[in-house]
Amino acid sequence: MKPFPNKDELEDEQVRRGPWTLEEDNLLIHYITCHGEGRWNFLAKSAGLKRTGKSCRLRWLNYLKPDIKRGNLTPQEQLIILELHSRWGNRWSKIAQHLPGRTDNEIKNYWRTRVQKQAKQLNMESDSQSFFDAIRCFYMPRLVQKIEQNSSSSTSMGYQESGSSFTPIEAPLRSALTPVDESFRENSSSSLSPKSFYSSECSKALNPVEGNPSNPLNFYNSKDVENSNYDVEEFAYMSQWFDAYVADNSWINNDLADDTWTLGGLW
DNA sequence: AAGTAAGACAACCGCAGCCCC
DNA sequence: TGGGGCTGCGGTTGTCTTACT
Structure with a gap:
């Protein structure tokens, strides 16, 4: 009993x-x-x-809660998650604040099920520098491509904010940027194409070149990533440097064409 | 059609920070 | 000032669904 x-x-x-x-x-x-x-x-x-x-x-x-969004994360939302996770790590609630209608739990689940799965498939630790680089240099450009494709096939994807228009790539990232970053965007969004904007972001992830103090990546790596206090000139310079870097290093584009880096496995 | 594995996501747990008494 | 309650966060587990054999 x-x-x-x-x-x-x-x-x-x-x-x-x-x-x-x-x-x-x-x-x-x-x-x-x-x-x-x-x-x-x-x-x-x-x-x-x-x-x-x-x-x-x-x-x-x-x-x-009534304002909860349902359904799959859009490429823009995924891009924001990847970008902000690279800055803040597992600060799910902080990341969620930049994705209206999405919860920290949802973002966390997305990261654990989709992103970490990719790391496993690539035999990488999901918190390792190499996987971080892979995300920045391969998955994120893929997402950018996808967003650009979507936007070119639909005019309704345009964004308008305070009289200025932003591309589908810039708009969500813009909304997620810190005040310091925001001042940069205010000054530079008209001079950088979405592609070179992203290229410059990507350049931050590459390894510094030893013994070359003029290399912008060394400069970047000396900065506090959390605060991202690089200014307009520095950022534009990095962008130019990266464009040249891409031109000189066809492996990036070659690898982008490789099936390993298709978006299918991630989203 | 049934069994099983994998994926997706809802829910729980432990902990830390804050506030109030 | 320290103890208790509340809240929020991040990690983990549980459960349901879907895909595959």
């Missing part, structure tokens, strides 16, 4: 776990519609839910 449960066990039995039912969802939505969110433990009790406050909060923020 099962012994009589103690106080903790009783409380544990009263707390529901696992997938939410439609009825529970409705209770939560109705309560938050009437009273607003916050004070989650109190909310859980008041709404008549046998769930922890934590569980209610998670369900609301990750699934029920």
Whole structure:
């Protein structure tokens, strides 16, 4: 015969776990519609839910909230994730702040299931410099290509902001840039094509050339990546340098044509 | 058609930071 | 000032679905 449960066990039995039912969802939505969110433990009790406050909060923020976006991540969103992850690492909530309607959980799942899978296939550690370089120099340009293809086949992909127009590549990245980066974009967006803009971003990922102090990559590597405090001239110079670098190093374009780097496996 | 593996994503857990008493 | 409660974050696990054999 099962012994009589103690106080903790009783409380544990009263707390529901696992997938939410439609009825529970409705209770939560109705309560938050009437009273607003916050004070989650109190909310859980008041709404008549046998769930922890934590569980209610998670369900609301990750699934029920009206402005949650559903469906696959767009190439623009993927580009932002890759870009911001390269800057901030696993700061999922911070990254999510730049993707309206997407949750940190969703982004985290995307990274773990898609991106880390690619690292595994390439026999790389997902947090290694070599995989970081692969992302920057191969996957991201692929995404840029895809965005450009999409935009050329549809005029509705154009972006407009405060009277200035931005390409489909620039617009989402622009919105994700830090204030310091933003001042750069203000000054330089008209002078750099999307391609050379991305090329210059890509150049940051390449290894520094030993013993060449004038190499812009050495300059880049001496900077605090978190703050990205390079200025307009430095950035433009790097861009020019990288364009020349690409011209002199056909391996980049050759590798881009290789099946290994197609987007199929990643998205 | 059934069984199994892999993928996608929802949910849980532990921890840290903050606030209030 | 330290203890308790609440909240948010990131890592991990569980479950459901889909693809494959």
